[in-house]
Amino acid sequence: MSEPLVVYGAGGHGKVVAEILLAGGQQIAGFLDDNPALTGSVVLGFPVFLAAEWLGKNAGAQVALGIGNNSQRERAAQQMTKLGGQLITAIHPSAIVARSATVGSGVVIMAAAALNAECHVGDGVIINTGAVVEHDVKVGRYAHLAPRSVLGGGVEIGNFAQIGIGAVVLPGKRIGDHAVIGAGAVVIDDIPSEAVAYGVPARVRSQQRAE
Numbered sequence: 001m002s003e004p005l006v007v008y009g010a011g012g013h014g015k016v017v018a019e020i021l022l023a024g025g026q027q028i029a030g031f032l033d034d035n036p037a038l039t040g041s042v043v044l045g046f047p048v049f050l051a052a053e054w055l056g057k058n059a060g061a062q063v064a065l066g067i068g069n070n071s072q073r074e075r076a077a078q079q080m081t082k083l084g085g086q087l088i089t090a091i092h093p094s095a096i097v098a099r100s101a102t103v104g105s106g107v108v109i110m111a112a113a114a115l116n117a118e119c120h121v122g123d124g125v126i127i128n129t130g131a132v133v134e135h136d137v138k139v140g141r142y143a144h145l146a147p148r149s150v151l152g153g154g155v156e157i158g159n160f161a162q163i164g165i166g167a168v169v170l171p172g173k174r175i176g177d178h179a180v181i182g183a184g185a186v187v188i189d190d191i192p193s194e195a196v197a198y199g200v201p202a203r204v205r206s207q208q209r210a211e
Helices: 012-023 051-057 070-082
Strands: 005-008 030-033 046-050 062-065 195-198 203-207
Touching: 005 012, 005 070, 012 030, 012 062, 030 051, 046 051, 051 070, 062 070
Parallel strands: 005 030, 005 062, 030 046
Antiparallel strands: 195 203
16 A cells, blocks of 8 residues: 655645646645644645644655745755655646656646756756756756746756746856746846846846845
């Protein structure tokens, strides 16, 4: 008998992850969340459990990450691992993942996303709906590529970086750790770590401190 499968995070992003698993023919036991106020509620017809309490009773459970915030997603993964959970990757059946692509643990690849030849996606990354990861791209740990974002060939995305909805990063450019690229931006130059950049072409508008 296989270990139970749950989604860590009972918010909107968690709902999407649950639907990905269900679309792939997997069965879920419910949702986990760190908010005690959600314990006992029902999301998409499935129960919500208090994360630490449930994981303590279900060592070895399979867990998909359903938390949108990059830093919070990493913390949830660390807690889950300490309590004996098994981090899994969720891939929507309509996504295209090249045979030569490498994908880390705890990744979520949503509907109509495309990962092309010899790209590398680190642990805990979100590849959101319709996002394109071209050949030889490297996406760092716990980064998030928002819906319909496009990374040209050879792009490097730093750990915990956020690429906004519909943003385009031209081939060979690098986005630093914890950087944020605004929706619809077109990145034609490298963007440093912890920078916030937006516009066409994208320009650094401010710096932020990593969480």
